[in-house]
Amino acid sequence: MTPYRELSREQLQAMKAELEKQFEEVKAKGLNLDMSRGKPSKEQLNLAMGMMEELKSTDKLKCEAGIDCRNYGLLEGIPEARRLLGEMTEVVPEHIIIFGNSSLSVMFDTVSRSMTHGVCGSTPWCKLDKVKFLCPVPGYDRHFRITEYFGIEMINVPMTPAGPDMDIVEELVSKDPAIKGIWCVPKYSNPQGITYSAETVKRFARLKPAAEDFRIYWDNAYCIHHLYEDHQDILLEILEECEKAGNPDMVYKFISTSKVSFPGSGIAAVAASPKNLAEIKKHMAVQTIGHDKINQLRHVRFFGGIVGMHKHMKKHAELLRPKFEAVENTLEREISGAEIGTWTKPKGGYFISFDSMDGCAKAIVAKAAEAGVKMTEAGATYPYGIDPHDSNIRIAPSFPTLDELQLATEIFVLSVKLVSIDKLLEEK
Amino acid sequence: MTPYRELSREQLQAMKAELEKQFEEVKAKGLNLDMSRGKPSKEQLNLAMGMMEELKSTDKLKCEAGIDCRNYGLLEGIPEARRLLGEMTEVVPEHIIIFGNSSLSVMFDTVSRSMTHGVCGSTPWCKLDKVKFLCPVPGYDRHFRITEYFGIEMINVPMTPAGPDMDIVEELVSKDPAIKGIWCVPKYSNPQGITYSAETVKRFARLKPAAEDFRIYWDNAYCIHHLYEDHQDILLEILEECEKAGNPDMVYKFISTSKVSFPGSGIAAVAASPKNLAEIKKHMAVQTIGHDKINQLRHVRFFGGIVGMHKHMKKHAELLRPKFEAVENTLEREISGAEIGTWTKPKGGYFISFDSMDGCAKAIVAKAAEAGVKMTEAGATYPYGIDPHDSNIRIAPSFPTLDELQLATEIFVLSVKLVSIDKLLEEK
Numbered sequence: 051m052t053p054y055r056e057l058s059r060e061q062l063q064a065m066k067a068e069l070e071k072q073f074e075e076v077k078a079k080g081l082n083l084d085m086s087r088g089k090p091s092k093e094q095l096n097l098a099m100g101m102m103e104e105l106k107s108t109d110k111l112k113c114e115a116g117i118d119c120r121n122y123g124l125l126e127g128i129p130e131a132r133r134l135l136g137e138m139t140e141v142v143p144e145h146i147i148i149f150g151n152s153s154l155s156v157m158f159d160t161v162s163r164s165m166t167h168g169v170c171g172s173t174p175w176c177k178l179d180k181v182k183f184l185c186p187v188p189g190y191d192r193h194f195r196i197t198e199y200f201g202i203e204m205i206n207v208p209m210t211p212a213g214p215d216m217d218i219v220e221e222l223v224s225k226d227p228a229i230k231g232i233w234c235v236p237k238y239s240n241p242q243g244i245t246y247s248a249e250t251v252k253r254f255a256r257l258k259p260a261a262e263d264f265r266i267y268w269d270n271a272y273c274i275h276h277l278y279e280d281h282q283d284i285l286l287e288i289l290e291e292c293e294k295a296g297n298p299d300m301v302y303k304f305i306s307t308s309k310v311s312f313p314g315s316g317i318a319a320v321a322a323s324p325k326n327l328a329e330i331k332k333h334m335a336v337q338t339i340g341h342d343k344i345n346q347l348r349h350v351r352f353f354g355g356i357v358g359m360h361k362h363m364k365k366h367a368e369l370l371r372p373k374f375e376a377v378e379n380t381l382e383r384e385i386s387g388a389e390i391g392t393w394t395k396p397k398g399g400y401f402i403s404f405d406s407m408d409g410c411a412k413a414i415v416a417k418a419a420e421a422g423v424k425m426t427e428a429g430a431t432y433p434y435g436i437d438p439h440d441s442n443i444r445i446a447p448s449f450p451t452l453d454e455l456q457l458a459t460e461i462f463v464l465s466v467k468l469v470s471i472d473k474l475l476e477e478k
Numbered sequence: 479m480t481p482y483r484e485l486s487r488e489q490l491q492a493m494k495a496e497l498e499k500q501f502e503e504v505k506a507k508g509l510n511l512d513m514s515r516g517k518p519s520k521e522q523l524n525l526a527m528g529m530m531e532e533l534k535s536t537d538k539l540k541c542e543a544g545i546d547c548r549n550y551g552l553l554e555g556i557p558e559a560r561r562l563l564g565e566m567t568e569v570v571p572e573h574i575i576i577f578g579n580s581s582l583s584v585m586f587d588t589v590s591r592s593m594t595h596g597v598c599g600s601t602p603w604c605k606l607d608k609v610k611f612l613c614p615v616p617g618y619d620r621h622f623r624i625t626e627y628f629g630i631e632m633i634n635v636p637m638t639p640a641g642p643d644m645d646i647v648e649e650l651v652s653k654d655p656a657i658k659g660i661w662c663v664p665k666y667s668n669p670q671g672i673t674y675s676a677e678t679v680k681r682f683a684r685l686k687p688a689a690e691d692f693r694i695y696w697d698n699a700y701c702i703h704h705l706y707e708d709h710q711d712i713l714l715e716i717l718e719e720c721e722k723a724g725n726p727d728m729v730y731k732f733i734s735t736s737k738v739s740f741p742g743s744g745i746a747a748v749a750a751s752p753k754n755l756a757e758i759k760k761h762m763a764v765q766t767i768g769h770d771k772i773n774q775l776r777h778v779r780f781f782g783g784i785v786g787m788h789k790h791m792k793k794h795a796e797l798l799r800p801k802f803e804a805v806e807n808t809l810e811r812e813i814s815g816a817e818i819g820t821w822t823k824p825k826g827g828y829f830i831s832f833d834s835m836d837g838c839a840k841a842i843v844a845k846a847a848e849a850g851v852k853m854t855e856a857g858a859t860y861p862y863g864i865d866p867h868d869s870n871i872r873i874a875p876s877f878p879t880l881d882e883l884q885l886a887t888e889i890f891v892l893s894v895k896l897v898s899i900d901k902l903l904e905e906k
Contacts (some may be wrong), residue, residue, distance in 0.1 A: 081610060095546065095548040102533050106527075106531060108527055118523065120742075121740070122515060123742075151770045155766040196764055253683075313769045336623050338580045338583040340580075
């Protein structure tokens with residue numbers, strides 16, 4: 051395919067006319083599709099319906115600690131859930147605490163606690179003039195909204211194919227004591243699907259932060275969410291790396307089963323050093339009498355153990371893989387060589403990240419919406435919703451049916467082409 | 479019975495010798511019973527087992543809003559859960575938001591949010607030199623722990639049989655702008671089982687706080703938790719009273735199904751004015767993607783509606799009533815007239831409040847523990863764990879079997895008598 055940039059004004063205008071006709075045709079199909087979030091499909095949700103069949107007998111409701119899961123008690127979660135989610139994120143049960151249904155709210159609470167009570171004895175952040183977080187970009191909008199809500203200044207750090215640019219991270223973290231944290235999705239990152247390299251993880255573990263209360267917010271949301279059995283990314287276990295590097299307390303690991311069992315009805319967890327866990331427990335002991343242990347037990351009974359959970363994730367992969375490939379194939383066929391966009395080909399997670407020509411992302415998302423395809427708002431993958439290049443768009447292929455997704459991708463591609471041509475015509 | 483105080487030194491010593499013998503006998507029975515918290519019994523938990531049978535079919539998982547409860551969405555809770563919990567606390571669905579499994583954590587979050595973000599635009603409390611809360615005493619220890627954790631100064635307000643002493647509340651609230659809240663359990667209060675009178679509720683609604691961000695924390699934990707069908711306390715609905723009095727935003731109402739379905743696996747809610755709810759939602763939208771809607775739907779399907787829920791509560795009452803009466807009868811038989819203690823006879827809720835002679839509560843609780851009965855720590859019903867009279871003890875009759883409870887009450891009564899005699903001997 052000839053790069054669009056090399057086409058003449060007349061060629062572009064002829065193309066535009068043809069594409070506009072096509073766009074009106076797909077628009078007429080009246081699609082109304084919300085692709086804005088990484089939501090599992092109905093078929094994926096059905097995979098875990100067996101969970102509803104668990105726990106019917108009153109004599110099977112005690113956990114391994116001998117406590118009736120229907121009653122108060124066990125602040126840290128039931129032992130078998132700590133083992134299962136520990137295995138999910140490669141730590142021993144003693145290093146993990148089970149929470150409620152949302153890892154996002156655990157991250158929120160962690161920032162909130164640092165604001166009001168500091169971190170392991172440090173000055174509460176609300177007493178400081180300035181608190182800053184590093185934000186690898188593009189990244190997860192919900193992370194950025196938490197730090198924005200608390201008035202924390204966010205600093206963009208560019209992503210590379212091996213993770214955040216560690217030269218920049220090391221430089222900033224070692225020099226500025228106002229930098230208290232960094233948001234990371236280290237495996238199959240949101241939105242690019244990048245997994246941090248072993249070298250990146252080791253460099254994280256060896257950071258020498260100027261702030262004693264600096265913490266890495268390691269949101270391992272997609273730790274077992276592979277798309278391929280034979281091509282999986284591998285992520286070094288950071289708690290161990292931090293310990294080896296003499297920084298045992300520098301990281302909080304967050305996980306959940308939101309995209310394993312049911313979004314909003316899964317279980318979340320934090321893995322951390324004994325010192326950090328002790329502080330978290332002190333806070334929890336005031337905040338709640340305990341989380342939903344029935345749901346913890348339901349998860350353990352349904353999956354049986356980590357082997358069962360991995361088998362379950364293969365069923366998710368079988369449903370997700372064709373969708374990712376459909377989007378990638380259409381992009382390849384329709385755009386490759388046109389030099390109007392690049393995209394990632396992740397081996398896991400929930401997103402494909404698309405980068406348009408500079409200054410086109412907002413217009414593309416608006417154009418697709420015209421034909422009934424709601425995508426994640428352009429800019430959302432950057433702090434404050436500001437993408438300095440206006441180029442990044444997050445594609446979430448999981449929720450639609452394959453047919454809907456094919457049509458949505460067509461609409462997306464037409465939108466990319468039309469907006470890009472307009473941009474090129476402006477420049478000519 | 480002759481008041482112990484009127485007995486001679488010799489009579490008391492003779493009694494003591496006899497009681498010590500009895501104490502050794504019951505101690506030898508090797509009871510090991512935790513009565514420290516208001517935990518439902520196994521039989522109560524069994525009442526809700528039908529809940530585990532709900533939601534098995536994939537075609538019954540949409541809520542009234544047409545959304546699949548297994549997926550993300552509906553931050554405020556599903557419409558039918560808002561209706562059910564709204565009816566539980568006598569407000570329309572539009573005035574209530576459904577949360578996770580714990581109303582305590584909603585109260586914690588409410589204080590935490592006020593610390594970091596203020597209340598409807600007021601200065602964040604963390605920026606103020608001093609923040610104070612009024613604490614009707616005796617009260618709920620977990621409330622006091624929240625305010626203590628955030629460094630909020632707590633001021634005791636005595637309870638009367640009609641609720642907190644409103645003369646004091648009005649005086650303090652109207653004069654001191656540092657007073658930002660008051661903890662209330664308005665119905666079948668913890669630990670006394672007192673229900674605030676209509677006059678008390680109206681006086682609350684008519685408060686003229688010096689602080690614009692003053693809020694009443696109305697923890698209606700026991701709103702439908704009656705012990706008797708024919709003798710129920712009635713509580714005025716405070717949101718409406720506040721509105722009538724021109725103070726629509728002055729109250730947050732908290733409820734949960736912890737002692738209706740399963741403690742730790744129920745659903746919690748906040749009812750408040752539109753202005754307060756809007757602020758809560760702004761916070762929630764950052765904190766979480768949503769709460770557990772499957773559990774919301776499970777509750778609605780199991781109870782059917784408020785009528786079903788009231789029927790369910792009658793079954794709880796049938797299990798709880800004999801336990802309350804067993805404790806009350808033993809106290810009546812063994813202590814009445816001895817003037818070594820008084821106790822409440824609640825018509826609902828989870829606790830009986832016992833007041834010993836001054837300076838005896840800690841020793842009584844320690845004595846009972848010697849014979850294997852763990853009660854709520856003496857002092858726990860007061861801020862900072864300091865009961866100025868060292869006299870209040872919370873009795874939680876729900877969890878033990880009736881047999882265990884009989885024995886535990888015997889042990890308790892023996893402990894009261896022995897400690898009281900020691901105290902009187904000291905004084906003679």
